[in-house]
Amino acid sequence: MPDETDNHADFTGSGSEMSFSSLFSSLSEPVFIVDPEGIILYANAAFCTRFCRTQPECTGQNYYDLLSPELAEQRSIMVREVLRSRNPVSWDDEWEGRILRNTVYPAQLRQGEISQLLVIALDITDIGLLVKNEKVFSKSVINAIPGSFYVIDPGGKFTAWNNYIRDQVVGKHESEMGDIIGMEYIHQDDRQMMTEKIRNIIEAGDELITEARILVHGGPEFRTLLMTGSRMMINENPYLIGVGIDITERKEAEEELNRQIQHMRALKEIDNTIRGTTDIYLSLKSILECTLSELQIDAADLFLFDSNSNTFRFVAGRGFSSTTYERESIQLREGDARGVFLEQKVLHIKNLADGGKEYIPASLIESEGFVEYYAIPLIVKGYVSGLFEIFQRKPYTIKQDSLDFLHNLAGQAAMAIEDYQMIRKLHHANQDLLLAYDATIEGWSHALDLRDKETEGHTQRVTEMTVKLARAAGINDPELAHIRRGALLHDIGKMGVPDSILLKHEGLTDQESTVMSRHPAVAFELLSPIAYLHPALDIPYCHHEKWDGSGYPRGLKGEQIPYAARLFAIVDVWDALCSDRPYHKGWSQEKVLAHISSLSGKHFDPKVVELFLNLIQGSSC
Template identity: 40%
Template sequence: MHWRSFIPRTLADSQSRQQLLIVMLKSVVWIFTPVQVILSFTLTTTSWPRLLLLAIVNLLCAGIWLLIKRNKLDLAGKLFVGLFWLLFTGLMLSTGGISSPSIIAYFFVIFTASFLLGELASVIIGCLSLAATFVAVLLELNQLLPASVIVYTPVSRWLSYSFYLGIMLIFQMVSGRLVYKAMQKAQAELHERQRIEAELRHSEAQYRLLFDTIPIGIGMAKLDGTVIAINPAGSQMMGYSHAELMQIKLEQLYANPDQRASLIQQAQQTGKIRDREMAFRRNDGQLVWALVNLDLGLINGEAVTIATLRDNTTQRAAEQALRTNEARFRAIFEHAAIGIVLIDNNGVVFSANPTACMLLNFSEHELQQQAFVNFTHPDDRQFEMSLNQELRAGLCDSYQIEQRFIRSDGGIVWGRLCASLVQDAADQPLFMIAMIEDLSSYKDTQAQLDLQMQTLTALYYSSQRLTTKLKVEELARDGADSCVSIFGAQRAWLTLNQADQLNYHEHNLEQPLPSVHIEIESTQPITRDGPTRTMAFPLVSHNHTFGMLNLQSNQADFFQAERNDMLQTYASQVAAALDNALMFQHLQQINREVTSAYDMTIEGWSRALDLRDHETEGHTQRVTWMTERLAAAMGQFSAEELIHVRRGALLHDIGKMGVPDAILHKPGPLNDEEWVIMRRHPVYAYQLLAPIGYLQGSLDIPHYHHERWDGGGYPKGLQAEEIPLAARVFAVVDVWDALRSDRPYRKGWSDQRIMDYLAGEAGKHFDPLVVEVFLQLLMTMSIAEVRNPVNEA
């Protein structure tokens, strides 16, 4: 523990010192003085000098009181301490030296000096007190100490000690309370100062954070241009580092260095500068525009400038681009090749470009203050108004229609209207833009194209109709009908005169075609109100006119040059179709003749085979007739296939031409070698007929009619549906005719026996379905037809 901890601390505030002085003065007046007076009278002899001293002390205390009232605390404290030190020293020397009770009062004076004057004063008073007591000791040893003016009794000595101890106790209590209050106050002030310092640090951190992070440049500089402080945003804006900016003058940052002086001069006159747009030169040489706010201030008595800079380069560029775009829009608006009309939310025109004025034949002044719908043709007005309502209701972003507009001179002009709504940031409508494209030329061209398309379409469909007919009368009727139903004529007739027909001898026709006259009239007959126009188109083929296609209409513009050319083309197609029909008829006649010659040849071959084998004479004609009936009853053959079935039946045994007569006419049974030769006749038939392309569809019966359903036939051993259907049909008829015919070695079977045999062989020799259909067919035929089918046919 340090020795200074035993010395009371000086009261720091003047108020506590003042209170302590007042308490001590009151103690002297109200406690010390009465006690001393009582002591003076309790002694053996009354001490008048002591009473005089008390009076002087009270007078001095009154003077100290006046000094306290005048706030001269230091002087009052020094006088008080000095007065009582002298008083107690005198009492000690005059009342017995160090044995005097007054020596205790030194402690009181030392504590008082410490509280009122400080530690140094208390040390000085302590030293002086030690010196005084040491002098008293020396005087007493040398018996030089004056005789005591006060003779203490035990009671008075006890009272003196009690008085001094009480004074010290009161002083300690008062001073301790004052010190405690002073310490509490000092602690409160310390806490308050710490709170204020913390708030200051927090506030400084906030402002520092704001200063460092705000996107606006902030700077402080002296009037001579020396930079005091600048935030990172300002450094970044100027393109310098913070250290570089602290080393340069602000004039170097201005695009025009003289601007800063005039800016400060104006700020000194007006007190501040607000939102002044100025240009600065970055470190890389580029210009940056900023809105400058400048204020003047004082720091430590020195004038400084405080400026904020908000980068305006992008906004300035955007404004410049906006002005450029506005100029471009104005140029487009004024010089656009289409009409542009601006319409307010009430549907009234407030601006129109020259093209719109020229299109509608109004001046801009005449267009303004009028409802835009008034310029729309009445027949188109309702539809446009409905679309406009949908646009303003937000149901669509824009609409585009073709409609008619009324000009100032009463004329009508076609235009393509494209309307869109311009809205603000809150999606509220500002105005509507209507763009009108002149469609007059387009409509004229479209009408011509429609006519051409209509004519081409008519030509295409009418030509398609012509390609589906091959009869002259049908072609003539379709040709005339197409002129009415497709080309739009009100009446048309086509005439083919016998004298003007094609040279039929060139086509080797036996008889000329009869004259043809076809007349078609529209469902809307020609009226007699207006002139009727008729146009005739010749039908020409091979440079020969053989008829006329006549059209009639009372439409003024029906027989236009383009339609006439198309009708003449169509007439040529009709003529070509008629020519093809005649040619086709000629080819059909030739084909019939050739086919008839082929069939006659085949029948001649079949008769020659019957003549070779007398036992089977008439067999070929009978099985051919019945095979045709059965194949038709099956319902699985087309007409062309039935022709091939007939031919195959006629030629079914033509392969026997390769079998020697000795085997073919042998009266007895054939041996194995002879059967091998006989069973090759289907192969001979195939080899004989296959090279003839005309008979390719007729090979199934000659080749496979000896095959069996169960696979036991020849020549290939086919079974079931592997055998062609025609061969399966013929196999049933062939056996049926063989069993019913008389042979030298047996009589023909009865019909019922044959039917039972065929039914029994179904699924073995024959196709069950063919047998079933054949038996049903026999049930429907008469007895005469069954016994002699060829004669009945």
């Protein structure tokens, strides 16, 4: 009884040849039988018509002789595989524009060895073209993706990919690609992140949406891809199938936009600093710190140009390892190469070791290890006002937007210098004006002393003592300046008193006293139109007011009297009593102080009396 599990048959053995011939001879598809060496033992009419013309011509021929050497070798390998595995093998061939699916079946002899092979060639042209076109279409669609298409196995290896990965990433010919590529084409900083995400997707089914940098041809250049994908089961194994869209240009544009926004913010902060301070060093410091942080510059400094001495004077620096350079100025002499700084051109030296020592001290280059150098003149109203220097310790490729920002920083520095110079000029002009005012005031007071010889020197003495007393009272310097001017002008109102009254040695009549008592009001009338002297009016207008309200011209009382006038009043009386006058001999210091003490709370502010006595103790009139 035959073995029901035996899938092999003896096609040409005794008793079977006739049945085999009748079975296959009428088939329109080629069918033939060969031995393990390829000798044709039988061929139906369809085979003979296609390959040999007649059946006798086919029988006994070697099948491999009907093929090209290359194709014969491939078919020989397949036959050997059937002999080894004892299982059918199929392959597709193109023959005269038709697609044939060839299947080789083994036949088993009694001894259990295979000595015959049945080959059936089915014409699957219509089906094959459909499948082939579908594959071509699918491949075309995949290759049309503006980025990568990939299949990643559970081990994190790329097992399938499109032309983008082959051409743009790996950079190898199809024949050189191999079966798999690994994570070595992922940027080193992104590998761990990608490995973890791939593991989570394959194990847990998460979705992939992330950005990753892909090295081009092994690096260092890279492209940024938006990677998307999901898990798919292939042959019961989980794989990641995904697409990576190239967003490099978008990322670069986004980064450039962010840089520009950050640069605008930095320039705004610098502008606020410049406008918010008159300290040139603070403004320039903020510019230098911004230069180093925003542009990754190693060191930078700023110089102011003094046209009188033809010298660039160092004012600020950042990023230097020592302070020796900060003490150095650049004095330009005839023939000095650094005269190029005055030509309003940017100087760029890519290698200081080769051509920088005529511009930068060799000791600085060596001690700091500087390699590259930029010098940008600072221009104010068409003239060089300073110099902005940039140093790098390694070669530095500066992008155009960064170079533009650097020039903007130079413009900010020039603006800060312009403001500084303008403020200095205004300050000097103001100082000159103040000196002129004060000289005029002193001239007026001296003229008054000359008019009344008997009181000559009085104004200077009371001015000095009043300033001392005010300083002892804790009054600040700006206020002291006003007190000094008020003391110098305290009797300016006597310009309105006739000489007959002012210079009279005898006692004044009531009418004359009335005229004399108007001099504080006259002082107010003379000085109040002058805005500059408004803060100094208290003394000329109120120095004859008394603490108890019995003074003139307005009868002010207590703290209604301005503090400066209260200070001056006690000094004025002290000097008048200490000095010789035509109508009395000067008193002793002891007597004067006793008199002043007796008037505390009446004529004078008690606290001012105490302050004055503490100040004057031990001195003489």
